[in-house]
Amino acid sequence: MSAGTYAPKPGAAPLGRMIAAQAVLETKMLLRNGEQLLLTVVIPTLLLVLFSSVDIVDTGSGEAVDFLTPGVLALAVMSTAFTGQAIATGFERRYGVLKRLGASPLPRWALMTAKTLSVLVTEVLQVVLLTVIAFALGWSPHGNPFAVLLLLILGTAAFSGLGLLMAGTLKAEATLAAANLVFLLLLVGGGVIVPLDKFPDAAQSVLGLLPISALSDGLRDVLRDGTAMPWGDLGILAVWAVVGLGAAGRFFHWE
Numbered sequence: 001m002s003a004g005t006y007a008p009k010p011g012a013a014p015l016g017r018m019i020a021a022q023a024v025l026e027t028k029m030l031l032r033n034g035e036q037l038l039l040t041v042v043i044p045t046l047l048l049v050l051f052s053s054v055d056i057v058d059t060g061s062g063e064a065v066d067f068l069t070p071g072v073l074a075l076a077v078m079s080t081a082f083t084g085q086a087i088a089t090g091f092e093r094r095y096g097v098l099k100r101l102g103a104s105p106l107p108r109w110a111l112m113t114a115k116t117l118s119v120l121v122t123e124v125l126q127v128v129l130l131t132v133i134a135f136a137l138g139w140s141p142h143g144n145p146f147a148v149l150l151l152l153i154l155g156t157a158a159f160s161g162l163g164l165l166m167a168g169t170l171k172a173e174a175t176l177a178a179a180n181l182v183f184l185l186l187l188v189g190g191g192v193i194v195p196l197d198k199f200p201d202a203a204q205s206v207l208g209l210l211p212i213s214a215l216s217d218g219l220r221d222v223l224r225d226g227t228a229m230p231w232g233d234l235g236i237l238a239v240w241a242v243v244g245l246g247a248a249g250r251f252f253h254w255e
Contacts, residue, residue: 018106019114026118030084039183040081040126045133047193048072052137057194062224069134069141070219071192076126077152078212081119081159083183089115089167090175098254108254112164119160123152144170147229151222154237155215161244162211168252186212191220211240 013021030036051057052065059067092098101111131139167175188194189203190212196204207213218233 013105015107015110015126019110019117020107022111022114023117023121027116030118030122032079033088036084036088039083040076040122041129044076044079044130045121046073046131047075048133049137051104051193052134058198060195063138063140065134065137065139066141066224067195067220069130069139070194070223071190071216072130072134072154072159072220073127074155074216075187075192076130076210077123077155078159078213079183080122080126081156082163083179084122084163085115085119085160085193086163086167086179087176089164090170090179090216093167093254096255098124100198116156116160119156123156126151141223142226142227143224147222147227148219150234151215151218151230154234154241155211158211158215158237158240158244161241161246161248163251164248165244168248168254186210193217209236211237214240 028035030040048065048068051059051068055064057064089098098111106114163179166178170178186192189199189207190210191207192212196207196213196217199207214233214236217228218237219234221227221230
């Protein structure tokens with residue numbers, strides 16, 4: 001065998017390929033996790049089917065599914081971008097996974113980009129599944145698709161920043177408890193299932209500023225009422241996104 005038959009080329013793979021490979025891995029891990037599937041798929045689906053089929057909560061005039069579908073879509077975004085990402089990242093930090101990945105050729109910002117891509121892929125699957133189920137239940141959406149996309153993107157950014165902030169500052173066990181508690185509280189008080197106008201006036205003014213309320217109300221304004229662009233809700237989500245991502249970038253601890 002002559003010299004030069006093999007020509008090793010040491011060095012890291014192209015950055016784009018590394019990010020894509022990590023994003024695929026993150027997505028597979030997310031979809032294989034039973035607890036994550038419960039949060040991201042099972043619970044939103046059950047809520048949509050149950051409350052659309054059984055008259056349990058007064059959702060106002062019109063079909064219940066027209067009120068519930070936007071809220072459940074918002075819940076799906078929160079379950080993936082906030083709850084699921086916070087818990088998964090918190091335990092990766094505890095077990096030293098983030099520390100080891102941070103020392104790899106993959107830059108830390110690229111790792112966070114891969115996690116974000118994983119969240120987006122999961123959300124696309126959620127939206128497709130919930131939309132199909134909603135149509136089967138008689139959903140009649142209206143409005144501007146671009147406004148819906150913008151709401152979902154800003155909602156994802158807001159919840160992702162808050163989830164990473166929690167995962168990067170609290171212990172894994174505390175993140176697990178806090179993320180699930182916040183999920184339950186926002187499910188009840190975020191306008192997902194129960195309309196905000198059912199709460200006292202003083203509570204409405206506070207609850208309306210929450211990211212889940214802004215996302216669910218914004219989607220409802222567009223998909224049910226045909227609003228062209230819900231600027232108020234978009235503004236609230238933009239503020240949460242800037243604050244959450246900024247705080248996560250500032251205070252996130254890799255160890």
